[in-house]
Amino acid sequence: MSTAHATGVLHETSAAATEDQALVRVHDLHFARGRKKIFQGLTFDVPRGRITTIIGPSGTGKTTLLKMIGGQLRPTQGSIAFDGQDVASLSRKSLYALRKRMGMLFQSGALLTDLSVFDNVAFPLREHTDLPDSLVSHLVLMRLHAVGLRGARDLYPAELSGGMARRAALARALVFDPMMIMYDEPFTGQDPISMGVLLELIHTVNHALGLTSLMVSHDLTEALSISDHVVIISEGVVVEAGSPEQLRASQSEWTQQFLNGSPDGPVPFQLAAPDYATELLGTGADAPTASGSDR
Amino acid sequence: MIDRVARFGRFWLDALERFGRAQLFLARTLGGLPSLVPRFGLLVRQLHATGVMTLSIILVSGLFVGMVLALQGYNLLQGFGAEAALGQAVALTLVRELGPVVTGLLFAGRAGSAMTAEIGLMKATEQLSGLEMMAVDPFKRVYAPRLFAGFLALPMLAAMFSAVGVLGGYLVGVEVLGVDAGAYWSNMQSSVAFVEDVCQGLVKALVFGLVVSWIAIFEGADCIPTSEGVSAATTRTVVYSSLSVLGLDFVLTAIMF
Numbered sequence: 001m002s003t004a005h006a007t008g009v010l011h012e013t014s015a016a017a018t019e020d021q022a023l024v025r026v027h028d029l030h031f032a033r034g035r036k037k038i039f040q041g042l043t044f045d046v047p048r049g050r051i052t053t054i055i056g057p058s059g060t061g062k063t064t065l066l067k068m069i070g071g072q073l074r075p076t077q078g079s080i081a082f083d084g085q086d087v088a089s090l091s092r093k094s095l096y097a098l099r100k101r102m103g104m105l106f107q108s109g110a111l112l113t114d115l116s117v118f119d120n121v122a123f124p125l126r127e128h129t130d131l132p133d134s135l136v137s138h139l140v141l142m143r144l145h146a147v148g149l150r151g152a153r154d155l156y157p158a159e160l161s162g163g164m165a166r167r168a169a170l171a172r173a174l175v176f177d178p179m180m181i182m183y184d185e186p187f188t189g190q191d192p193i194s195m196g197v198l199l200e201l202i203h204t205v206n207h208a209l210g211l212t213s214l215m216v217s218h219d220l221t222e223a224l225s226i227s228d229h230v231v232i233i234s235e236g237v238v239v240e241a242g243s244p245e246q247l248r249a250s251q252s253e254w255t256q257q258f259l260n261g262s263p264d265g266p267v268p269f270q271l272a273a274p275d276y277a278t279e280l281l282g283t284g285a286d287a288p289t290a291s292g293s294d295r
Numbered sequence: 296m297i298d299r300v301a302r303f304g305r306f307w308l309d310a311l312e313r314f315g316r317a318q319l320f321l322a323r324t325l326g327g328l329p330s331l332v333p334r335f336g337l338l339v340r341q342l343h344a345t346g347v348m349t350l351s352i353i354l355v356s357g358l359f360v361g362m363v364l365a366l367q368g369y370n371l372l373q374g375f376g377a378e379a380a381l382g383q384a385v386a387l388t389l390v391r392e393l394g395p396v397v398t399g400l401l402f403a404g405r406a407g408s409a410m411t412a413e414i415g416l417m418k419a420t421e422q423l424s425g426l427e428m429m430a431v432d433p434f435k436r437v438y439a440p441r442l443f444a445g446f447l448a449l450p451m452l453a454a455m456f457s458a459v460g461v462l463g464g465y466l467v468g469v470e471v472l473g474v475d476a477g478a479y480w481s482n483m484q485s486s487v488a489f490v491e492d493v494c495q496g497l498v499k500a501l502v503f504g505l506v507v508s509w510i511a512i513f514e515g516a517d518c519i520p521t522s523e524g525v526s527a528a529t530t531r532t533v534v535y536s537s538l539s540v541l542g543l544d545f546v547l548t549a550i551m552f
Contacts, residue, residue: 067424070428072424072427072428099430104428106425107421108421110422110425111425112425123429124430127436128430
């Protein structure tokens with residue numbers, strides 16, 4: 001397994017991905033929940049000013065990784081550096097200062113349900129600044145206009161569709177002019193129009209505002225269409241990393257299974273289980289009993 | 296046998312570990328109280344949610360409890376020819392015991408469960424994580440206002456419960472059963488001491504307010520972020536709060552009276 005991973009990793013050659021241009025550097029990351037090992041030596045960079053997508057099987061820890069970059073979880077070993085600062089070693093005050101430089105778009109939007117769309121977007125400004133109301137109003141309306149929701153300013157989150165909620169959350173994530181935005185499954189459950197709107201927004205926002213974007217997504221076709229850099233992770237390590245073109249040309253079985261959506265391959269269709277024939281024929285120690293004791 | 300002993304030990308270790316976490320949680324929440332000064336509006340909003348929204352059930356319950364006390368007390372006192380002491384009996388029972396205790400139980404069922412469900416759903420819908428990622432401390436923005444609001448609201452509610460209960464006792468004792476109105480009020484006035492009875496009853500209510508709010512907020516923040524997890528946390532809030540109110544009532548009564 002580890003050999004397959006090691007040989008599959010591509011080393012990106014473009015200058016943009018060199019170490020000094022990486023905004024986030026994940027090095028030898030280890031993390032476990034109870035006895036389950038989530039990461040076992042994860043190492044990759046997020047190039048500055050580009051859109052990076054992390055893909056991998058469900059349950060492989062992609063959302064956990066975003067939370068670790070945001071400092072909500074701490075690694076058991078290894079390091080995560082954001083703009084040169086080791087996230088795990090920061091004090092709470094420094095961590096909160098760091099988080100003002102990063103935005104996160106949660107899968108559910110995570111809008112505060114007791115506030116209107118306008119107040120949700122204004123929330124970070126009101127919490128962290130003493131700007132006059134008129135200036136807050138202008139900033140909020142500019143962000144809402146950018147995501148096409150200026151007309152929804154007085155609606156509450158419960159009155160928004162899933163796509164509108166994510167656009168409002170994107171406006172909120174942008175209101176503090178962050179260096180990087182992390183997107184957790186931004187396209188899940190979206191109709192084609194909403195998905196197209198979100199794709200366009202992520203792409204436009206990243207390039208127009210000179211941001212760095214880090215996205216976790218299962219929607220490969222859409223995600224790869226706007227990504228500059230892709231990292232495939234599985235079983236706690238990086239399987240392969242590179243540009244979408246490099247991955248499409250890859251000979252790695254892992255990469256091809258992900259990109260083609262093959263049901264069987266290095267990620268097996270069948271979970272590890274006792275021998276099928278032995279179980280069906282009822283012989284051997286693992287055979288089911290009449291009382292159903294294996295349930 | 297060994298397995299049972301191990302499970303028993305594990306259960307208590309887990310319970311102790313959780314109690315320790317709850318205390319650390321309380322300490323961090325109390326540390327967030329100074330941040331309420333610039334966020335006074337949050338406290339007012341929580342006082343409305345926990346206090347004003349619980350007022351109707353408190354007033355109705357207080358009225359009926361006072362009426363029942365008068366009915367039972369009259370039957371008992373009449374046997375000794377002491378029905379004139381009905382006002383004293385109703386007031387002392389309400390101010391010392393039933394006011395804080397029943398208000399604490401009702402508060403746990405109405406406001407405590409609502410606090411747990413709200414915070415649990417905020418956790419399940421990633422709102423708490425969202426606040427963290429916006430560099431906003433949930434201990435200051437979410438937990439501290441609720442804890443302080445519960446601490447302030449419960450004594451006020453208990454005072455209103457007792458006041459309405461005294462009026463309920465008057466309605467049944469004086470208007471229905473014929474106890475002399477002057478005796479009802481004057482006996483009450485002469486036997487109920489402000490510091491020993493009223494203030495110590497309010498001290499009980501303050502303690503109950505703190506404990507019930509602490510349990511409610513901690514259970515919400517500590518719940519498993521699923522519908523089953525929020526449901527179980529809400530149930531735990533009502534059970535633990537009710538038992539805590541009754542247990543602490545005994546301890547405080549033994550200390551103060």
